[in-house]
Amino acid sequence: MDIELSTGRPRSVAISRVVRENIRDVTLFFRRQPDSPTAAPGQFFMVWVPDVDEIPLSASWSDDEHIGLTVRPVGEATQRLVRMRPGDYIGIRGPFGRSFSVTGDAAIVVGGGVGMAPLRPLVYALLASLKQVTVLIAARTRDELLFHDEMLRIAESDSRLRTQVATDDGSLGFHGLATDCLTALLEQQTADVIYACGPERMMYEVYRIALRHEIPIQLSLERYMKCGCGLCGSCALDPTGHLVCLDGPVFTGSTLASIVEFGKYSRDATGARIDEIR
Amino acid sequence: MDIELSTGRPRSVAISRVVRENIRDVTLFFRRQPDSPTAAPGQFFMVWVPDVDEIPLSASWSDDEHIGLTVRPVGEATQRLVRMRPGDYIGIRGPFGRSFSVTGDAAIVVGGGVGMAPLRPLVYALLASLKQVTVLIAARTRDELLFHDEMLRIAESDSRLRTQVATDDGSLGFHGLATDCLTALLEQQTADVIYACGPERMMYEVYRIALRHEIPIQLSLERYMKCGCGLCGSCALDPTGHLVCLDGPVFTGSTLASIVEFGKYSRDATGARIDEIR
Amino acid sequence: MEIKGYWLASGILGVTASVLRRVHESGADVVVTKSIGPVPRVGHPGPICTSSHGGLINAVGLTNPGIDAFLDELHRLGEWGVPFVLSVFGRSPQEAASVASRGVEAKPLAIELNLSCPHAEIGQVAHDPDLTFQYVRAVKDAVDCPVFAKLTPNASDITSVGRAAERAGADAVVAINTVRAMRIDIVQRRPILGNLVGGLSGPPVFPIAVRAVYDLYASLSVPIIGVGGVTTWQDAVEMHLAGASAIEIGTGVLSGLDVFSRVREGVMTYVQETGFSDIADIVGLAQRR
Amino acid sequence: MEIKGYWLASGILGVTASVLRRVHESGADVVVTKSIGPVPRVGHPGPICTSSHGGLINAVGLTNPGIDAFLDELHRLGEWGVPFVLSVFGRSPQEAASVASRGVEAKPLAIELNLSCPHAEIGQVAHDPDLTFQYVRAVKDAVDCPVFAKLTPNASDITSVGRAAERAGADAVVAINTVRAMRIDIVQRRPILGNLVGGLSGPPVFPIAVRAVYDLYASLSVPIIGVGGVTTWQDAVEMHLAGASAIEIGTGVLSGLDVFSRVREGVMTYVQETGFSDIADIVGLAQRR
Numbered sequence A, B: 001m002d003i004e005l006s007t008g009r010p011r012s013v014a015i016s017r018v019v020r021e022n023i024r025d026v027t028l029f030f031r032r033q034p035d036s037p038t039a040a041p042g043q044f045f046m047v048w049v050p051d052v053d054e055i056p057l058s059a060s061w062s063d064d065e066h067i068g069l070t071v072r073p074v075g076e077a078t079q080r081l082v083r084m085r086p087g088d089y090i091g092i093r094g095p096f097g098r099s100f101s102v103t104g105d106a107a108i109v110v111g112g113g114v115g116m117a118p119l120r121p122l123v124y125a126l127l128a129s130l131k132q133v134t135v136l137i138a139a140r141t142r143d144e145l146l147f148h149d150e151m152l153r154i155a156e157s158d159s160r161l162r163t164q165v166a167t168d169d170g171s172l173g174f175h176g177l178a179t180d181c182l183t184a185l186l187e188q189q190t191a192d193v194i195y196a197c198g199p200e201r202m203m204y205e206v207y208r209i210a211l212r213h214e215i216p217i218q219l220s221l222e223r224y225m226k227c228g229c230g231l232c233g234s235c236a237l238d239p240t241g242h243l244v245c246l247d248g249p250v251f252t253g254s255t256l257a258s259i260v261e262f263g264k265y266s267r268d269a270t271g272a273r274i275d276e277i278r
Numbered sequence C, D: 001m002e003i004k005g006y007w008l009a010s011g012i013l014g015v016t017a018s019v020l021r022r023v024h025e026s027g028a029d030v031v032v033t034k035s036i037g038p039v040p041r042v043g044h045p046g047p048i049c050t051s052s053h054g055g056l057i058n059a060v061g062l063t064n065p066g067i068d069a070f071l072d073e074l075h076r077l078g079e080w081g082v083p084f085v086l087s088v089f090g091r092s093p094q095e096a097a098s099v100a101s102r103g104v105e106a107k108p109l110a111i112e113l114n115l116s117c118p119h120a121e122i123g124q125v126a127h128d129p130d131l132t133f134q135y136v137r138a139v140k141d142a143v144d145c146p147v148f149a150k151l152t153p154n155a156s157d158i159t160s161v162g163r164a165a166e167r168a169g170a171d172a173v174v175a176i177n178t179v180r181a182m183r184i185d186i187v188q189r190r191p192i193l194g195n196l197v198g199g200l201s202g203p204p205v206f207p208i209a210v211r212a213v214y215d216l217y218a219s220l221s222v223p224i225i226g227v228g229g230v231t232t233w234q235d236a237v238e239m240h241l242a243g244a245s246a247i248e249i250g251t252g253v254l255s256g257l258d259v260f261s262r263v264r265e266g267v268m269t270y271v272q273e274t275g276f277s278d279i280a281d282i283v284g285l286a287q288r289r
C-alpha cells in the first residue's frame, strides 16, 4: 500500500499564468512537478485553496510542462481561485480518478458550462487517435461559452473536428438546451460514442438520449468530495457504493444504469441526502 | 534511509541441522530466507537466542540455501545455542559488517579457536580466486581444532591449499602459540596478505608480526555489540570512533594502526572500559 | 454478538449504507459506521488528509449528517442484512447516550463509543478514566445492545482508561484511534490540514497499536478489538497474538477493498499451518512467556 | 549556549568520547551523550532493536557506565573541544541532580534531563507536570549551566508538562522521545524485544514530533529543541517552521553520519532561496496564519 501514491500530500505550486476564458471562467496554469504524473483527460486534482478548503478540479490542460485548471466561481473556494494572480500558491494532490477512454470512430462530445474543462484534453486525445469528433459546446449565453474559439481554430485546420454551439438564450448557435441540440444533431449524423460533462440534469438527459439511440456513453459525474482518494466515502453513489473519486469521475452508461441517484439526488457536505442535483 | 535494510527485524528460523565440530564448538544450520542476502566471508548476524539475549555470530557457512553459525559456548546465550536441536527457533538479523577482501596471490590465514568460523568461508573464497593459501589452525589442544578435517580434505585434492596446525599443549602439529607458529612459517615461506581471527591477544601479535614483515593484514575484531548496525555505539573503538559492527568487523592493518585500544582494552556491556581483551 | 473477524474501522467510507454494503460484500465481516452525532456536522475545512512518511494524517472532523438523517441509512443496512456497528459520539455522556438510543432503533450489532478523536473537541474524553466511565455508563444505561469503548493511544495511561470503561460495563474496548500529528507545508509555511492538526493512521501506527492491545489484554477481561495500521495478514496475526479478538481495518482499504479477505485468508492459513483449529486460539498468545 | 544547529540525539552512538567526536567531526554541531545515571547499568537483554513499518523500535534500557566512569569520556570530549550536552536521568529528583552536579565538572554546554524513556522504569516522569517540575527544579538548583527537559509524546498533555518544566526554570525543552510501541514475532509468538516493549523512532514519528513542537512553541517562551524522525532537510525545515530552534537527529544517522551536514546545507539553501537571512528567522513561522 503506497499512501504517498494513493492519497498524496498537497504540494504547493505557484500559479504561472492566468487566462480569462469568458466572462465567468478562468484557467490557472502551474508547472507540473517533474516527479508527478501527467493527468489523462477526465482526471482531476484535489486543489488546496489556502485558508479556505480543498476542492476537486479537472485538468483542462496537461502536458509535460504545465497543468491547467479551469475554474467557475460558484462559492468561496472557486471565487478565491479566479482572483488569483501569477505567483500565488495553491496546493495540489493527484491526479485522481479514471479518465475517459478513447473508443469508436465517430464521437460526439457534449460540454455544458464549465463541464467543457475535462473535455478539452479529451478532444485532443480523440483527434490524436484519428477519430471523427463533433464537439457540442453549450452555455447559458455566448459570453459563457468555454473553449469555443480554440475549438473553432482547430476545426479550421482539421476537418475531422466539427463544432456546434448551443445557448439557452440563443445568443449564438442553436437556441435552446444542449440536449435539444444533441437530439437535432443525431437526426443529421450518427456517432458510436458520446462523451459528456456538465450539469447533472443535462447529463441525465444526454444519457437517456444515448440510451434511445443505443450509443455507448461516458459521463463525468460530480459529487461532494473531501478526500478524493477513496477514504472518506462522501462521494459514494447509491445503491452500488461506487466512489466517484476512485471508480469515476468518468462512468459508462452501463454503470450509470445501476446508479439510482443519478439525475435524482446527491449529498451535501455532511453526507445528508439532498434532492438536488446541479 | 531504509531501516528495514540497515537494522532489520529478527526473523525466526528453525535450526535445520546441528553439527558438532569438536569437543567445544557446534555449527547450527538454517535455511536462508529467499529474500535475504547471502553473507560474505567475515560478515556476521545478530542472533536472537529466545529468552536470553541477542549476540553477534559470524557466518561460517553461507550458500544459496543454507547459513551456518559455529558457536563456542562461553556464557548463557552461547550455551543455550550449542544445546539447540533441529526444529528449535532462533531469530536472525543481518548479515552485517564489512567482509574480508580477497587480494594478493599468496595468503596466510590464521585462525585461533572459534576464530576459524569466519575464516572457513574465506578459505573457499580465496581458492575460488585462484590464490595460494596456507591456513594455520590453532587451538589449546587437538580436540578443540576447528575445521581441521575439512581443510585437510580440501588440501588433499587442491595443492594450492596448505594446512598447518598449532596446539598450546602440542597434542597435534606445532607445539606452541599460533603466533610462534606463524613466525616459524614466515621463515620458510612468504605471503602477500595475512588474514586472522581469534583471541585479540593473538591478533595483536599477528598484527605486529605482519608489521615487521611488511605484509598487509586483515583482522576480524570483536567488541561488545548491542545493535549490530551503527546505532548504539557500544562497539566503538578509541580514539577514532570506528564502529566494529559497521566499519568492521574486518579491519586492515593500516586502520588498526590508529586504534589505541587494539590489543589493550575493550568495554563491557555498560560501556565501561575494562582492561581486558579476549 | 461474537467479537471476531475483520471489520471496517469507523470513519473510512462509512457515511452511506450503499458503500458500507459494498465493503461488506468485498469481505468485511462487520462494518463500523462513521461516528454519528446528534446533529448534522460539516467537519473541518479541507485539506482533510495528507500522507506522511508512509502514513496518513486526517482531520475529517467527524463529518456526519446527524443521527436522524443517518437512521435512513441504518435501516437500509438492516434491510440489506449487512452486519453493522454504529459508532456514536457526543459532547456529553447524555448526548452520546441519546444518539445511541436513537440509533438502536435500527438494530446495530453494537454501539461503538468514539471517545477518542484526536482532532475534534471531544478528543479528550478517553484521556480521563472518570470521564470515560461516565460516558460508557450513560450509553450502557441507554441501550440493550453491546457497547464498545474506543480508546486513544494519546492517553498517558490507556490501560487505566480501558479499566474504567470495563468497570462501567463496556462489552469490549477498541484500540486505537489515530495518533496526534501534524504536517507543515514548507513552501507556504503553514500547516497543511484545514484543521491544522490531525490524526496519524496506517502502517506507522501499527506497533503503537500492538502495544496498546498487548497492554489492554493484560489488564482487562473484556475482549479487545484491535485497530491501527493493519494492512497484511502478518500484521493481523501479530495483532491477534497481542490480544485482539477482532480486527478493524481503516487506512488499509487504500490497498483495495479486498484487504479484508486477503487478511482473513492469510490468517486462516497461518492458523491451520501452525496447528491451531481456530483464530480464537491464537488471541493473546504473545502474553505467555 | 545558543540553541541552534543540528545535534546528535541522546542514546544514538553516544557512549564514548571517541565516537561522539567522530559524529561532531562528521557534521553534528553539538552532540548529546547517552543518558547517564548514578551507577553502571547494563540495560535490557537483546534484541534491543527492531525495524517496524519504516521505523525503528528500541529498548536499549538506558545502558550506561554510570557518571563516575563516564566523567573520563566527558573530560576527553572537553580536551578535544567537542561541544557536548550531557544527558542524565535518575530515579528521583535528588538522584538526577546529583548525577548532573557530578557531570558539570566536565563543563557540558548544558544538561539534558531525560524524563521520558518509554521503556525504562523512569518513563513516567514526563507524564506528570508536578513530578516534572520537581526534577527540573532539583537539577536547576544543583547546576549553573542551562538545563533542558526532554519530554515524551506519550503524555496526555505534553504542553502542561512543558509549562511545568518552564516554570521550574528549564532553559529549553526537547521534544520528543520515542513513542511506546511493540512488535511480536509471529513464528515464535512472543514479543521480539528483550524488554517486550520499546520506543518507536524514525520517520513514522516525524509528524507526531512536529505536532508536539508546534503545540509547545505556542504555549512556552523557552526555545524548543525538536527531535523525532528527521532525516532530510525538508523534514528539518518543517520542524523549524513548527517552532524548533535546534534539531536533534537520532535514528537518521542510519542514513550516514553526513546526515547533519546534508540537513544543514539543505536548510541553509532553503533559507537563502526564500529570502531569509538566518535559520532563526523561520523558527515558528507556521504559527502565524
Ligand SMILES: Cc1cc2nc3c(=O)[nH]c(=O)nc-3n(C[C@H](O)[C@H](O)[C@H](O)COP(=O)(O)OP(=O)(O)OC[C@H]3O[C@@H](n4cnc5c(N)ncnc54)[C@H](O)[C@@H]3O)c2cc1C
Pocket (backbone or CB within 6 Å): A044, A053, A054, A055, A056, A057, A058, A059, A069, A070, A071, A072, A073, A074, A075, A076, A077, A078, A079, A114, A117, A118, A221, A222, A223, A224, A225, A226, A249, A268, A269, A278
Ligand atoms: C471530479 C470533479 C471535477 C470538477 N472539475 C471542475 C472544474 O474543472 N472546474 C470547476 O469550476 N469546477 C469543477 N468541479 C466543481 C467544483 O469542485 C466545485 O464547484 C467547488 O468545489 C465549489 O467550491 P466552492 O467553495 O467554490 O463552493 P461552495 O460554496 O463550497 O459550494 C458550491 C457548490 O459546489 C459544491 N462543492 C463544494 N465543495 C465541493 C467539493 N469538495 N467537492 C464537490 N463539490 C463541492 C457544493 O456542494 C455546492 O453545490 C468539479 C467537481 C468534481 C467532483
Ligand SMILES: Cc1cc2nc3c(=O)[nH]c(=O)nc-3n(C[C@H](O)[C@H](O)[C@H](O)COP(=O)(O)OP(=O)(O)OC[C@H]3O[C@@H](n4cnc5c(N)ncnc54)[C@H](O)[C@@H]3O)c2cc1C
Pocket (backbone or CB within 6 Å): B044, B053, B054, B055, B056, B057, B058, B059, B069, B070, B071, B072, B073, B074, B075, B076, B077, B078, B079, B114, B117, B118, B221, B222, B223, B224, B225, B226, B249, B268, B269, B278
Ligand atoms: C563480529 C563478531 C563475530 C563473532 N562471531 C562468533 C562466532 O562465529 N562464534 C562464536 O562462538 N562467537 C562469536 N563471537 C563472540 C560471541 O558473540 C560471544 O561469545 C557471545 O556474545 C557471548 O555471549 P554469551 O551470552 O554466551 O556469554 P556472556 O556470558 O554474555 O559473555 C561472555 C563473553 O562474551 C562477550 N559478549 C557477550 N555478549 C556479547 C555481545 N552482544 N557482543 C559481543 N561480545 C559479547 C562478553 O563481553 C564476555 O566476554 C563474535 C563476536 C563478534 C563481535
Ligand SMILES: Cc1cc2nc3c(=O)[nH]c(=O)nc-3n(C[C@H](O)[C@H](O)[C@H](O)COP(=O)(O)O)c2cc1C
Pocket (backbone or CB within 6 Å): A231, A232, C009, C010, C011, C012, C034, C035, C056, C058, C060, C062, C087, C114, C117, C150, C176, C177, C178, C200, C201, C202, C203, C205, C227, C228, C229, C230, C248, C249, C250, C251, C252
Ligand atoms: C479518514 C479517517 C476518518 C476517521 N474517522 C473516524 C471516526 O469518525 N470515528 C472513529 O472512531 N475513528 C475514526 N478514524 C480512526 C479509525 O477508525 C482508526 O481507529 C484509525 O485510523 C487507525 O486504524 P487504521 O490505521 O487501520 O486506519 C478515522 C480514520 C481515518 C483515516
Ligand SMILES: Cc1cc2nc3c(=O)[nH]c(=O)nc-3n(C[C@H](O)[C@H](O)[C@H](O)COP(=O)(O)O)c2cc1C
Pocket (backbone or CB within 6 Å): B231, B232, D009, D010, D011, D012, D034, D035, D056, D058, D060, D062, D087, D114, D117, D150, D176, D177, D178, D200, D201, D202, D203, D205, D227, D228, D229, D230, D248, D249, D250, D251, D252
Ligand atoms: C537506540 C536509541 C537509544 C536511545 N536512547 C536514548 C537515551 O538514552 N536518552 C534519551 O533521552 N533518548 C534516547 N533515545 C531517543 C532519541 O534521543 C530520540 O528522542 C528519538 O529516537 C526520536 O528521534 P529520532 O527519530 O531522530 O531517532 C534513544 C533512541 C534510540 C533509537
Ligand code: FES
Pocket (backbone or CB within 6 Å): A224, A225, A226, A227, A228, A229, A230, A231, A232, A233, A234, A235, A236, A243, A244, A245, A246
Ligand atoms: S471523496 Fe472521499 S471517498 Fe471519494
Ligand code: FES
Pocket (backbone or CB within 6 Å): B224, B225, B226, B227, B228, B229, B230, B231, B232, B233, B234, B235, B236, B243, B244, B245, B246
Ligand atoms: S553494535 Fe551498536 S553501534 Fe555497533
